[in-house]
Amino acid sequence: MKKKRHTLMKVVFLGPAVLSYLAVFLYPTLRTTVMSFFKVDSITDAVSKWSFAGLDNYRTLFSSELFLRSMRNIAGIWLYGGLLVFALALLLAAILTSGVRLKSFFRAVIYLPNVISAVAMGTMWMQYVYSSRYGLLKSTFKTLGLEGLSAVQWTSPEHIFGALLVAYCFGMVGYFMLIFMAGIEKIPADFYEVATIEGAGKFKQFRHITMPLMKGVMRTSIVLWTISTVVFFIWSMVFSPLNPEPGTVTPMVYMYQMVFGANMVVTERNVGAGAAVGVLLSLMVLAIFIVSSKAIRDDGLEF
Amino acid sequence: MKRTFAIALALLVAVAAATAAPAVKLVYWSMWNQTEPQAQVLEAAIRDFEAKNAGVKVEINWNGREIRKTLQPALDNKQVIDLWDEDTERVVKTWGAYALKLDAYLAKSYPSTGGKAYKDAVMGSLVNLARSYAADKGLYAVPYQPFVFAFMYNKEHFDKAGIKTAPKTWDELLAAMAKLKAAGFTPMTVDDAYMDTLPGYYLARAKGYPWVEQLVKDKTNAMWSDPAVLQMAKAFENLAKSGYLSKTVASNKWPAGQQDVAAGDVTMYLNGTWLVNEIMGSTGPDFKWGTFSFPTVPGGKDDQTAANFGAQAFQINKNCKNPDVAFALIAHLTTGKWDAELAKKSYGVPVGGTTDWPVQLAEAKAIFNNLKTCYPWAAGIQANVDKLPVISENFTKLVGGTITAEQFVAAMKK
Numbered sequence: 001m002k003k004k005r006h007t008l009m010k011v012v013f014l015g016p017a018v019l020s021y022l023a024v025f026l027y028p029t030l031r032t033t034v035m036s037f038f039k040v041d042s043i044t045d046a047v048s049k050w051s052f053a054g055l056d057n058y059r060t061l062f063s064s065e066l067f068l069r070s071m072r073n074i075a076g077i078w079l080y081g082g083l084l085v086f087a088l089a090l091l092l093a094a095i096l097t098s099g100v101r102l103k104s105f106f107r108a109v110i111y112l113p114n115v116i117s118a119v120a121m122g123t124m125w126m127q128y129v130y131s132s133r134y135g136l137l138k139s140t141f142k143t144l145g146l147e148g149l150s151a152v153q154w155t156s157p158e159h160i161f162g163a164l165l166v167a168y169c170f171g172m173v174g175y176f177m178l179i180f181m182a183g184i185e186k187i188p189a190d191f192y193e194v195a196t197i198e199g200a201g202k203f204k205q206f207r208h209i210t211m212p213l214m215k216g217v218m219r220t221s222i223v224l225w226t227i228s229t230v231v232f233f234i235w236s237m238v239f240s241p242l243n244p245e246p247g248t249v250t251p252m253v254y255m256y257q258m259v260f261g262a263n264m265v266v267t268e269r270n271v272g273a274g275a276a277v278g279v280l281l282s283l284m285v286l287a288i289f290i291v292s293s294k295a296i297r298d299d300g301l302e303f
Numbered sequence: 304m305k306r307t308f309a310i311a312l313a314l315l316v317a318v319a320a321a322t323a324a325p326a327v328k329l330v331y332w333s334m335w336n337q338t339e340p341q342a343q344v345l346e347a348a349i350r351d352f353e354a355k356n357a358g359v360k361v362e363i364n365w366n367g368r369e370i371r372k373t374l375q376p377a378l379d380n381k382q383v384i385d386l387w388d389e390d391t392e393r394v395v396k397t398w399g400a401y402a403l404k405l406d407a408y409l410a411k412s413y414p415s416t417g418g419k420a421y422k423d424a425v426m427g428s429l430v431n432l433a434r435s436y437a438a439d440k441g442l443y444a445v446p447y448q449p450f451v452f453a454f455m456y457n458k459e460h461f462d463k464a465g466i467k468t469a470p471k472t473w474d475e476l477l478a479a480m481a482k483l484k485a486a487g488f489t490p491m492t493v494d495d496a497y498m499d500t501l502p503g504y505y506l507a508r509a510k511g512y513p514w515v516e517q518l519v520k521d522k523t524n525a526m527w528s529d530p531a532v533l534q535m536a537k538a539f540e541n542l543a544k545s546g547y548l549s550k551t552v553a554s555n556k557w558p559a560g561q562q563d564v565a566a567g568d569v570t571m572y573l574n575g576t577w578l579v580n581e582i583m584g585s586t587g588p589d590f591k592w593g594t595f596s597f598p599t600v601p602g603g604k605d606d607q608t609a610a611n612f613g614a615q616a617f618q619i620n621k622n623c624k625n626p627d628v629a630f631a632l633i634a635h636l637t638t639g640k641w642d643a644e645l646a647k648k649s650y651g652v653p654v655g656g657t658t659d660w661p662v663q664l665a666e667a668k669a670i671f672n673n674l675k676t677c678y679p680w681a682a683g684i685q686a687n688v689d690k691l692p693v694i695s696e697n698f699t700k701l702v703g704g705t706i707t708a709e710q711f712v713a714a715m716k717k
Contacts (some may be wrong), residue, residue: 042375042376043376044375044376044379045379046379064689065689065690065693066688066689066692066693067689069692126556127556127559130554131559132551132554132555132559133551133559133563153551153553153554153703154554155554155555156553156554156699156700156703156705157553157696157697157699157700157703158700158705159554239556240495241496241557242495242496242557243496243499243685243688243691243692243695244692245495245692245695245696246692246693246696247696249692257688260371260372261371261397262685262688263371264680264681264685265679265680265681265685265686265688266390266392266393266396266397267685267686267688
């Protein structure tokens, strides 16, 4: 009798969640995976119009210079952007949790870019900060008398990847700073008091107390950073709105072009190849998740 | 009593009027955003059509250019959409399978065609263009808002620099640029969005557009060794070295370059005739526009009779329940009064053969009347979407002066 009630409870409580998950996540995942082995012209084509293509879509991707470039670009964003964002976010989090005045003011200011729409932020960077005619960088360097720097064409093919990276990281620092601050504030203050009494300086405390106790937070942050890099799309679209550009193209942008066609001209669409991009990206996220779980073990410390 | 009766009667009439469904309802998905001048004219024209045809009601859904992504899924899901519009090539090639064949309507006359058959009231070249994209060469779209792609320039700069006639050859272009530079103007600029049109047009003038399409699709990259490619690269390297291009050309992000033209800092910009309307907010209506076709190049094959021209076009759903009314609406929008109004308000080209052109496009009219060959967009250089970004990137470096013509060719062959 008792057991039966439990089963009913499980069904009632888990049912809606499981069903929604299956319908909203699992079904599209499976369909996309199947689609990646077919040649499909339009995303809404009936399954009867698909034609089996084997691994052709994957071959197309790996022979496309643009797709390979897009993979290199997200690798660059992940590594360089990751180092930049994590270093700055950790530094700021450590400073703001060390008892400085106006903590909540600075926290709000640094987090502010996350509140503004990415499209607005991107356009501001693109059309204002980097403008080679009246841009913020140009006029600032000019005022400082740095003629060479003020003449740099920030959005030319040579510099656009760096320009994109800086603009994107600018906003992300605040986001991760907030996560790190929460992680640091969770660590009991007594640990630091003891360390101070024992004569450990701020840097030593950071290295031997903060960092080890932030392992779990770090691991989560790396997974979050990876996912946001893999699905990197809006900033790339804002920086190259019409046609993808080698310096800013990402797999998602490439996928978008494959699925919906090029913007200016009529070209053949290849939804299957787009689906294949999706499958590859999912595998990448999964791989990073497994690697980071294995590499950064949770020590099971309770504090 | 009388009063009660009157009120009851009035109510009855009101209820009857409110419940009477329109005899014909059309759903139009538009490529325009409601704030654009084209949309405003079309909406007024549609309301006029409703007033003239009692019982007809048109529901408009302003999609903007997002229609490129939204229309087909909606049609696949059997949503009722009677007519829609987008670029002629796109509607015929991508959505042709959903469209009604319209050849039979061309011979009919409509109130706005002045007693003539529809086909005699509009520019025949456009109808032929729409036919050329269809596999069976039938008519699946009705063009309107035509454009031609050519050099749009500031006529005042030309006058001040003492340039009497617009350049027809590359050498004449160089001479004109030298005069402009001497007069203190920056002769030319380009935005990232149109970067590829320059090499595309040059190569098409040199070898014809089918060759350009072959070139970019050539998987071995051997065709890039053709002397025409180096000649093109040298020509633009020379423009960069001579200081004929805007200093910011390598970093221009659309619309930065065309705004320089609007501000009167730069003279020429290779673009569509839509540019006049696009930057009207910055130039004002008194800006003196000129248009000249891309010049011929030394040893080249094509001349000014070839250019990328096209139009937006209406299409009727093959499942439309009232195709006759839908076509009558299209005729109403694309001929007579409303064609002229659309051209006037959007500073665009009218479809009607005898309709007046906006003064800003006077020189474009001469180009239009001279056209024999229609280039694809950017003269075919976009035919391979995987190669295109690499071409654009390296060409940007070339006009920015950071690589040489030889380095450009080498990069293309990689």
